[in-house]
Every structure is written in structure tokens, then in C-alpha cells.
Amino acid sequence: METHPLKLAVQAHAKRLGFDACRFASAQSPPHADAFRQWLAEGKAGEMAWLGKNADRRTDPQLVLPGAKTIIMVARNYAPAGPSPHPRTGYEIARYAWGEDYHEVLTPRIRELEEVLAAQGGRQRSYIDTGPVLERDYAVLAGLGWHGKSTMVISRELGAFFFLGALLTTLEIPPDAPAVDRCGRCTKCIDVCPTAAITGPQQLDARRCVSYLTIELKGAIPEELRPLIGNRIYGCDDCAAVCPWNRFAKASTEVRFAAQPFAYSWRLRDFLALDNAAFRELFRDSPIKRIKRRGFLRNVCVALGNTGGAEDLAALQKAASDPEPLIAEHASWALGEIERRSGAAKQAAEPLLPA
Ligand code: SF4
Ligand code: SF4
Structure with a gap:
């Protein structure tokens, strides 16, 4: 004691x-x-x-x-x-x-x-x-x-x-004892990582981590990694969410950490309409403001490129001429991805020629 x-x-x-x-x-x-x-x-x-x-x-x-x-x-x-609202929204923001x-x-x-x-x-x-x-x-x-x-x-x-x-x-206070490692044979976090960023137990290649790619990286997201980001528009917490030790956790009592409407009630393409002032206003109290409009819309374009459809083309076409080159380039990439998917779908739907 x-x-x-x-x-x-x-x-x-x-x-x-x-x-x-x-x-x-x-x-x-x-x-x-x-x-x-x-x-x-x-x-x-x-x-x-x-x-x-x-x-x-x-x-x-x-x-x-x-x-x-x-x-x-x-x-x-x-x-x-509660459960994640993301199945409804179609996009994911880390908790x-x-x-x-x-x-x-x-x-x-x-x-x-x-x-x-x-x-x-x-x-x-x-x-x-x-x-x-x-x-x-x-x-x-x-x-x-x-x-x-x-x-x-x-x-x-x-x-x-x-x-x-x-x-x-500078005060000397007796230290507590370290905790025992209780991961055991579990590998759920390694298995779930969408980009294989966890290269082994306790080994992270941050360059592949979605949190790094969507938050820390300031420039273009490497094209080969864009498809792996899926619909994540700010960070990733898949490796945390899957951890079995969460079953002992209680819900946070901190009301200031409760989900704000942007986390669950927007449509992805509507984020593309944010100008600088609207972006700052929407994310005034949120950590998302740190990546600025250019970083956030870059991420939204990637998510649309991975999950969007015909209904997103107009918003993306507008974004493809955004004065911010980072946004414009990612929007053009997204348009190409949607076109590629719809072309592949059309081809699959065409009846086969008789032999
Ligand atoms: S945050 Fe996501 S991308 Fe990064 S290591 Fe965890 S599961 Fe992988
Ligand atoms: S999911 Fe949790 S318990 Fe399982 S290996 Fe990862 S950190 Fe350890």
C-alpha cells in the first residue's frame, strides 16, 4: 500500500x-x-x-x-x-x-x-x-x-x-513497478494493419502508417499506398480498436472527447466544398485543424478515389482545378480511379461474345 x-x-x-x-x-x-x-x-x-x-x-x-x-x-x-458511426458515414476518422x-x-x-x-x-x-x-x-x-x-x-x-x-x-518520488507484457500469442494488431506498417512485434515503419500518411506527411501521399488507405481521412486506429484488452475499458467520461458532427454526419464529397475559412470554422476545436485545408482535402480525395462513384465526379472535377496543387493532383488521381473502376464494371457487365 x-x-x-x-x-x-x-x-x-x-x-x-x-x-x-x-x-x-x-x-x-x-x-x-x-x-x-x-x-x-x-x-x-x-x-x-x-x-x-x-x-x-x-x-x-x-x-x-x-x-x-x-x-x-x-x-x-x-x-x-457507442459503436463506431463509420459504417453509416462511409468515411473514417480515428477516434x-x-x-x-x-x-x-x-x-x-x-x-x-x-x-x-x-x-x-x-x-x-x-x-x-x-x-x-x-x-x-x-x-x-x-x-x-x-x-x-x-x-x-x-x-x-x-x-x-x-x-x-x-x-x-526535480523532486524524488518513489517509482512504481513496470507492468507485465500481456500480449501473449495475440497478433491481432499486426494482422489488421491495412498497410503492413507493423513489420513485427513492436516494430513500426511510420512511413507506411495511415496516421503518418494522413497527418504527419505534408506533401503527396505515395501513389502505391493510396489504395491501402481506404476511406480513412484522418489517422487510423485499427490496431488499437482490435486489441482484446479494450474489453476491460470503460467509456470515457470526458464530454470534450465526444464525437462532433463532422465525425459522423457529413458526406465525403461535401468536405471538398470547404474553403479555408469554412475549414477553420468546422475544425476550430479539433486536432484536424493541424493538417490545414490542403492536407485534409488531400485525404478526402484519396478516400473518394478508393470508395467514390459517379455522384462524386462533379465535386472532384472542381477540386481538380483547386489553386492548391496538392489538392488538385489528388483529385485528378481520384477521378482516374473512379473512371477505372466504372470502366472495369462496364466491361464485366458486357455479355460475352458467343464462341
Ligand atoms: S494506425 Fe493503422 S496503419 Fe498505423 S500501424 Fe496502426 S493499423 Fe497500421
Ligand atoms: S492486439 Fe493488443 S494484445 Fe494483441 S498483440 Fe496487439 S497490442 Fe498485444
Whole structure:
């Protein structure tokens, strides 16, 4: 039974702030420091150049906060209450983007947690997914979960749908015990990946991951990967959704993560009518605003190219002359794909000539 007074105070405050878990790791080098450097060296981070630029900081918490003794890891569940609305909408947005931007929801809360430690004389730094910290390593060290074969952290209590936050402090607080790996012989996440981006247990080639292709990649999506993206227009969470440990997770109580109408009630082609102002307005509170209109409409064109039909041609033809070349090129590709499909369908419907 935990008796360290500061630890108990931080955990109690984290709970009041809505965090579902709050656990502690010592501020040592992350266990995957060498593997992370190797992954970067192999180019598997793709265009995420910032990961390489601060690799030293990511592999040494003392460079992030000199004198750091403890890394406090918090988690907030975002598991939706109901089934996915996507069979109705015909497009998919990853669950982490159905609601408000989690950076904006959770950053003020972790900053508030800093104040508890500041009152005890600590210096702090905290991050929600944006800092130079290998959060997943520390989440595992702190026992919040284990490294799933998907490379996500999986929790016995929260499953796979939770956001992580990291708070570094110069205060020494006893660490928690790491979690046991409970993937066993399961390979569901590897098997379900639409692009074979999980190349082995805990091995991700980000360049093939739909989340990377539709969010991080700024330019054209490689043509050979476009068909594999299917109808996903922002991120992918198939490897998380399939994880059997989700059956123990409860629906999130965070109303700000509830699905907004754009996540389930639009028609794909109607997104193409968004100009810059309408795009900014629609996604004002959403993480989707980060990829800007050009990135989002690029993704919509790819999804239409994979799933669209005759009823989408007019919207795509208009998009093919969009002043933004990235959108225009992806719209032209989509038109070609729809034409190719309809040509193949016509051919299949033609009666065979008698022998
Ligand atoms: S997010 Fe999607 S594309 Fe990326 S590794 Fe998981 S299943 Fe594969
Ligand atoms: S789907 Fe299976 S292998 Fe993948 S993280 Fe979950 S338990 Fe582990």
C-alpha cells in the first residue's frame, strides 16, 4: 500500500483533474533509447524530422529538465461510448480526433498538476504528446501499461484508447513497478494493419502508417499506398480498436472527447466544398485543424478515389482545378480511379461474345 505523502497528493490531484491513471518512473534514460536511434537511422520516421533533431533530448531527460529525478505519467481515457458511426458515414476518422483537440483539453490540467509539485519546491516540465520525451517508454516503466505489439502502450484497465501526458520534476518520488507484457500469442494488431506498417512485434515503419500518411506527411501521399488507405481521412486506429484488452475499458467520461458532427454526419464529397475559412470554422476545436485545408482535402480525395462513384465526379472535377496543387493532383488521381473502376464494371457487365 502506497504511503509516500507527495505521491498520494499528486495522485489524488490527478484524479480530481480527470486523469484515469497517474504513475511514477525514475528520470533515467528511456529503455528504448538505442532502438529509437536505430529506427531514426533506418529512416522509418519518414518526414518527422523533428524526432531526429532532438534525439539527444529524447534519450536523456536531464537535457529536458536538468536535475530531473522523477517522470510522472498520466493517462486520460478517450474510449467512445457507442459503436463506431463509420459504417453509416462511409468515411473514417480515428477516434482520437472525434472530439476536441486533446492537447488543448489536457495541457491546462497537467500544468495544474505541476503546481502541486512547485508548492513542494520542485522544478517541472510537462507535455501532452508534444515534448521531447519518449512517453511510451516511461509509461511502461511506471507500470501504466506495456508495449503492445502495435507499439502502443496497452493498459489492463484502460485498453488501448488513452492519451498520455508526461510531467518531469526535480523532486524524488518513489517509482512504481513496470507492468507485465500481456500480449501473449495475440497478433491481432499486426494482422489488421491495412498497410503492413507493423513489420513485427513492436516494430513500426511510420512511413507506411495511415496516421503518418494522413497527418504527419505534408506533401503527396505515395501513389502505391493510396489504395491501402481506404476511406480513412484522418489517422487510423485499427490496431488499437482490435486489441482484446479494450474489453476491460470503460467509456470515457470526458464530454470534450465526444464525437462532433463532422465525425459522423457529413458526406465525403461535401468536405471538398470547404474553403479555408469554412475549414477553420468546422475544425476550430479539433486536432484536424493541424493538417490545414490542403492536407485534409488531400485525404478526402484519396478516400473518394478508393470508395467514390459517379455522384462524386462533379465535386472532384472542381477540386481538380483547386489553386492548391496538392489538392488538385489528388483529385485528378481520384477521378482516374473512379473512371477505372466504372470502366472495369462496364466491361464485366458486357455479355460475352458467343464462341
Ligand atoms: S494506425 Fe493503422 S496503419 Fe498505423 S500501424 Fe496502426 S493499423 Fe497500421
Ligand atoms: S492486439 Fe494483441 S498483440 Fe496487439 S497490442 Fe493488443 S494484445 Fe498485444
